[in-house]
Amino acid sequence: MRVIMRGGRVLDLLRRGLPSQKSNFWLTVDGQSCSRSMASATTCAVLSELPPKVSDNLPSDMLVDSFGRFHNYLRISLTERCNLRCQYCMPAEGVELTPKAELLSHDEIIRLASLFVTSGVDKIRLTGGEPTIRKDIEDICSSLSNLKGLRTLAMTTNGIVLSKKLPRLKDCGLNAINISLDTLVPAKFEFMTRRKGHQMVMESINTAVELGYNPVKINCVVMRGLNDDEIYDFVEMTREKPINVRFIEFMPFDGNVWNVKKLVPYAEMLDRVVRYISARCWNHKLINLSMILTINSSMQRQRFKNVERCKDHPTDTAKNFKIKDYCGTISFITSMTEHFCAGCNRLRLLADGNFKVCLFGPSEVSLRDPLRAGVDDLVLKEIIGAAVKRKKAAHAGMFDLAKTANRPMIHIGG
Incomplete structure (x- = not known):
């Protein structure tokens, strides 16, 4: 069984689930086209047939x-x-x-x-x-x-x-x-x-x-x-x-x-x-x-x-x-x-609500401000996803890091 999304992305539903959160989401399930709302109902039975996972949360x-x-x-x-x-x-x-x-x-x-x-x-x-x-x-x-x-x-x-x-x-x-x-x-x-x-x-x-x-x-x-x-x-x-x-x-x-x-x-x-x-x-x-x-x-x-x-x-x-x-x-x-x-899998949420994708990277984005402005989870996920996509392949060398403005460790949390 396959899920086909416009834009050429093909994911194996048995492995990945439905990760897209975009409103113009269209897919094909067993040869039938449907929208995101339809897909949710269509795939429930299929997902229930899958072998139990250690975690019910699908990677996003x-x-x-x-x-x-x-x-x-x-x-x-x-x-x-x-x-x-x-x-x-x-x-x-x-x-x-x-x-x-x-x-x-x-x-x-x-x-x-x-x-x-x-x-x-x-x-x-x-x-x-x-x-x-x-x-x-x-x-x-x-x-x-x-x-x-x-x-x-x-x-x-x-x-x-x-x-x-x-x-x-x-x-x-x-x-x-x-x-x-x-x-x-x-x-x-x-x-x-x-x-x-x-x-x-x-x-x-x-x-x-x-x-x-x-x-x-x-x-x-x-x-x-x-x-x-x-x-x-x-x-x-x-x-x-x-x-x-x-x-x-x-x-x-x-x-x-x-x-x-x-x-x-x-x-x-x-x-x-x-x-x-x-x-x-x-x-x-x-x-x-x-x-x-x-x-x-x-x-x-x-x-x-x-x-x-x-x-x-x-x-x-x-x-x-x-x-x-x-x-x-x-x-x-x-x-x-x-x-x-190359194997980094870490993200950081700071005490003031700023989101940081690299310990040594100076870039931060606030999650507190949109949260307090009343946005829904979909918007928060879009903000997070955009920040994650901007993460660099690697941090700078130690001598460049020494010259790069960054917060004190106590503000970051390590």
Whole structure:
């Protein structure tokens, strides 16, 4: 059975459904021409005969860009506020916050999220600022988790108040968690975040493990001369617990004083890990830094089998590795040195209602304004679809990004 639309597009109904939302929609069903309204009734019986799908939501052309990438992952920033002041995220002088009345309300978030989910989004990640400081966070999680077709409801948090809230959030449907932590040294934590709270973050990590989150993902932005000497300590966090440490290359955003000299490339980080694990396998006694750095290349090749590359999903942002006999895993997010734009499936809804199709792209379009002007879902989908179609094949190189105006990370939500 085929569906033929004017303009030469032929879609397999058994695979794609009816993605077009245009009013001049005409099609042929089993040789009979009909309009969109007729097609809806005509195809109901046929669709009911199809084998059951994991999700009842059919992929929408709205989420496909001009390069054929289908975007099924939406990141929603719930607030611009945060209880930390991390150096790579927020300028030292702070940021100008959007007035509360101009931020999306609970109902507006759910309406937009529902529109995305019914169009094919099956994963939503809540970000900030710091999402856990939003007072209605539990209600938002509960409402989102009840959206039919949503498989994953995740959150990225700094972990400061997470330990107390996580049991309730899990009951509300939060089924994946990322905790940001850039140092295991309390004094250094206070320097990097301009706040206290290291012990509270560690408690949140342990709570997440105890509640059964697997893996508990830890996001670590690596900066040369600041925390790159802790890579081995972070690796050891994965030895006994189901933790996935994600080493992130330092990225340029407004106000974070990015410098290429601070960047520790993925290849260098991986090399350090391999040498460390090789040294452990070679000598189980106390290992010092000089031993790790002087281990020869032949030994490194011989022991590389102890750090194995996992099979990544085409849309993964991370390069994932499993260390032999370790419970957890490690990953590297290589936005600067080896971008992963070809498999990008992410879209971003900011706290003020702006829609952003690329983390590093300065272009944004407001969904809040037409929403509050009373437009229907069809118009909202047209706005979203047009923005998705304008998405570029890849972001600029890191040196061009450093010179491109973009919001501070705390406004974007990562």
